[in-house]
Amino acid sequence: MEKPTYKSYPVWDVPVRLFHWVNVACVISLIAMGTVILCAKKLGLDTDGKVLIKTVHVYVGYVFVINLAIRLVWGLVGNRFARWTSILPLGGGFVKKLKTYVAAQKAGKPQYYLGHNPKGVLAVIALFLVMMTMATTGLVLAGTDIYFPPFGAMIQEWVAAAGVNPADVVPYVKDNVDTEAFKEMRAFRKPFITLHYWTFFVVLGLIALHIGAVVYTEIKVGGGLVSAMFTGKKILPREPEDQ
Ligand code: HEM
Secondary structure (H helix, E strand, C coil): CCCCCCEEEECCCHHHHHHHHHHHHHHHHHHHHHHHHHCCCCCCCCHHHHHHHHHHHHHHHHHHHHHHHHHHHHHHHCCHHHCHHHHCCCCCCHHHHHHHHHHHHHCCCCCCCCCCCHHHHHHHHHHHHHHHHHHHHHHHHHHHHHCCCCCHHHHHHHHECCCCCHHHCCCCCCCCECHHHHHHHHHHHHHHHHHHHHHHHHHHHHHHHHHHHHHHHHHHCCCCHHHHHHHCEEEECCCCCCC
């Protein structure tokens, strides 16, 4: 049997690791607060309680959006493994790589990757897509629900009744709004809340899949995926495919 010769490789740079753990903290708290928003009636929250939880959800949402935006840019300038060019299946041959990876794993001689393995690439793309969806729909909801930046001031102007200072339009108070304009604004926001709501369940599913796949890979293949997100280094028993 081939004797493993363990070697340590630097993979994840500091910005990627920081992004990952800040993102984990934000997503966990956004899920918790999102669940409270969903169950507001059952929990007996009054209007002030609802506005408060939505406000905190939006503040954490800003951290989530800024962190995500920095990571999107870092994908253009970061180290080799942080870059979109190595994460996205560009340049062809991806399906072949995926099939070879799955077949090698089935045959009990798993392939090792420094960056994401081909199955990981699919999971990471899905995770980025749903996070971008939550970020964009969330920003629109922040404006249309509690009149928060970046769109809040524009929405207040849209719905303010004639002669009312838009800054005086406050969430859940109908006195200062033009009924027709408010109805139009609610119709405009409908697809955003629908997408935010349904993508929330996709987020839950993908997180379960992501954690399950990492644990499975650690047990079946090894490679120290979890510790690599802390130390930045992967320790592999064989030469990686993407050295
Ligand atoms: C992974 C990220 C996120 C998750 C899991 C999440 C989850 C949720 C959930 C479950 C709800 C309740 C939906 C409903 O009432 O139908 C909600 C509402 C809301 N979210 Fe998020 N959210 C995320 C990101 C964001 C971001 C980035 C922002 C804005 C910066 C944001 C702003 C809002 C607002 C304003 C509401 C209230 C909408 C309303 O009731 O009309 N969310 N979120």
